[in-house]
Amino acid sequence: MTELRRDFLKATALTTAGLALGGFMTASATAPDERPDGHLTAVGRLTDADGQYVLPLLPYDYKALEPVIDEATVRLHHDVHHKAYVDGANKARQELAAARAAGDFALVKHWSRELAFHGSGHVLHTLYWTNLTPKPGGEPKGDLGKAIADDFGDFTKLRAHLIRATVAVEASGWGILAYNVLERRLMVLQVEKHQDLTVWGAVPLLVIDVWEHAYYLKYQSKRADYVAAIWDILDWKAAEMRFAAARSAAV
């Protein structure tokens, strides 16, 4: 694992741990820029120094996940769809600030919903890019491996549960392995859109996007084939780091 990638994983781990405490926390780690093969790979935070949400750079080349996920899908998914969530979250945040300044909350319901949707979309996509890897390292080990055995029986049972939950998401959403810092145990979530059907206290450790934009170019309607294929490029090292950060933030 490169130093850059370690920094980024640390940053997203801290960011997800921050979510458990009720807000978007700016990570303390800063990943430096790096341009292997002519591509930017430095990423790291949900927000910039001014507090604006920012689109993270991919930690690998656009075609690095082939053949599981094709270059065209990654380009569209990251550069267009993820960016739209970043822009939407910034817009909602600005509108809520303007409402406070004007003392006019006529549209507070609308912009609150927009912030939940786009802000959650930004968080989950930022995690998604970093829990995928061209060089998977096998099953989860260490403390996360032990916790999976304690909470699910064994890794095979978690795998069956997470895959079935992910494939069965109604319409657009996510399959998520999370650590609930209030319950102090792992859980599988079946999230609709980006923000529905979660549980308070759940910190996402590993996320699988099953919006059609994540797979339709290559897999068309065969969502189950996409989920089966993506399983082989999940980065459990990233999940292990997020688990360690989430446990340290447990309340």
Ligand SMILES: [Fe+2]
């Ligand atoms: Fe997506």
